[in-house]
Amino acid sequence: MIYLDANATTPMLPEVYEAMVPWLRDRFCNPNASYAGAREARDAIESAREQVAALIEASTEELVFTGGGTESTNMALKWLARLVGRKSGTVVTSEIEHSAVLKPIETFEKVGYEVVRVPVDAGGRLDEEAYRAACEKAAEGGGFVSLMWVNNETGVIQPVEDAAAVAREHGLAFHTDAIQAVGKVPVEVGGLDIDFLSLSGHKFHGPKGVGALYVRRGCRFEPMVRGGGQEGDRRSGTENVAAIVGLGKAAELALKDQKEAMQRVAALRDGFESALVERVQGVTVNGDLIHRVPTTSHLSFDRCEAAGLLVLLDERGVACSAGSACMTGKQKPSHVQKAMGFSDDKAKSSLRFGFSKLTTQSDCDAGVEAVVSAVERLRRVQGGGTGPVTVYSP
Known part of the structure; x- marks a missing residue:
């Protein structure tokens, strides 16, 4: 072939596969138990968290492992919608977002949120004047922004740094779908006004079915999935250790070269x-x-x-x-x-x-x-x- x-997806690197195999075969312990094998699994998860955090210049406590980019995005958007409230809430987004953003926002619209979809130019770049006007409108009654970093169809990079600064200027929380950006262009959240960021492992030679949500330190956040309190009580459910290890290895390799x-x-x-x-x-x-x-x-x-x-x-x-x-x-x-x-x-x-x-x-x-x-x-x-x-x- x-x-x-x-x-659509990238093939897994051999080094990623090799890093995952022990956790699929011999080192299968549940990381939430108390014995030695479980502690090893917990340590592997935290090592992967350090690797992913380094790739986007975040701190480890700002990362939540998820089942992929769509879940990460839904977690962020549904929390922000709940935080804002629907009676006067405004969602600012663009006309070219991925369905992982569009579909949740459509459901918000049906229950009373106002949605402003900012246009793009002929090259697929955000109309920054229209975006600023949309943020001004959203600031009047409260709202938030979700804007993709890189478009999945065209590969066009959006002005996320400037857009996040405008959102902060107007008191709006800012989420970015960075699924097509991470591992391909420098993504350094530490110096930007980004509150939430979604990423997915299989877009940069990691395994499918694993991703992460960046939640800026100090941001309010409550889980969409409740249960045993894993991931710092931000995403419950027994962790997929092998996939998380694979994501971490892919992040390490991406950062390296x-x-x-x-x-x-x-x-x-x-x-x-x-x-x-x-x-x-x-x-x-x-x-x-x-x-x-x-x-x-x-x-x-x-x-x-x-x-x-x-x-x-x-x-x-x-x-x-x-x-x-x-x-x-x-x-x-x-x-x-x-x-x-x-x-x-x-x-x-x-x-x-x-x-x-x-x-x-x-x-x-x-x-x-x-x-x-x-x-x-x-x-x-x-x-x-x-x-x-x-x-x-x-």
């Missing part, structure tokens, strides 16, 4: 895009080309349905994703692309390619050949023709 879908690895990944992505622009007419590179993570390329192909391209690419062993969601058999433009002003045709012709530090040059070369072949074949079937090559410039 030629794997170019690293935004992040800069060098991401420079190499950016070069691979840029070469991949350049080759396609050179060889395929009617290609658009979407999103802000300056403010984006190295791991994502979002492309549109004139006169090509993404669904058809995916079938042909799958036949060639290439794994990537459509730039729009397929629902009940009918392809519909994603909310992200519509927010960026895409026409339906352009949205339905978009693909997302995701790269990681395990991506090789041969993967990219083979991916280019497969895409060129798939586009040519699909255009022949759909009637041919050529079009201009366009690239968005911020």
Whole structure:
């Protein structure tokens, strides 16, 4: 398989797997018991907490281990909604958030919260003037902000540092979905006005089913899951020791080589895009080309349905994703692309390619050949023709 879908998930690094195996096989004790094996498991959890805290420059007491990014996000949002209260509460977010944010916020809206969805520009970046106005409005009756750090479809980086400062200026709590950011760009919460941050292990070569929620020291917080009082009584339930150890190892490795690895990944992505622009007419590179993570390329192909391209690419062993969601058999433009002003045709012709530090040059070369072949074949079937090559410039 030629794997170019690293935004969906990344393969586990061998070192991560090796770190997890003992806790799956021999060192299986419940970390909440009192004997030696349990103490070893507790120590392993705390070592992992130190590793994850170091990756985002947090303190260990500010981290809560969870079952993944979606749970982390839901924990933060549901607590903030409860804290604000629905009679006059306002939620400020953007038009391009992940469903882990959108779905909870939709439920808040149904029970009386006002939701302000801030628009983005053609490059997928937050409209900062509209955002400031939304924060001013929310401050009048109380509210909070949830804004993603990196968009999962386009890879565009949002101005989180400035946005968090604006929220603090207006007395609003600030949550960021950093699931596509951690391990790919520097995330240093210690110097920012961020109250809550969500992350997920499988987005940076850790295991699936484990993540963490950063809760800034001093922030009020009550658990969504109650029971035995694990995780400092902030997330009850027996800990998944092996997964937490894997998350910690992935964080350690990400911190160790992040800069060098991401420079190499950016070069691979840029070469991949350049080759396609050179060889395929009617290609658009979407999103802000300056403010984006190295791991994502979002492309549109004139006169090509993404669904058809995916079938042909799958036949060639290439794994990537459509730039729009397929629902009940009918392809519909994603909310992200519509927010960026895409026409339906352009949205339905978009693909997302995701790269990681395990991506090789041969993967990219083979991916280019497969895409060129798939586009040519699909255009022949759909009637041919050529079009201009366009690239968005911020």
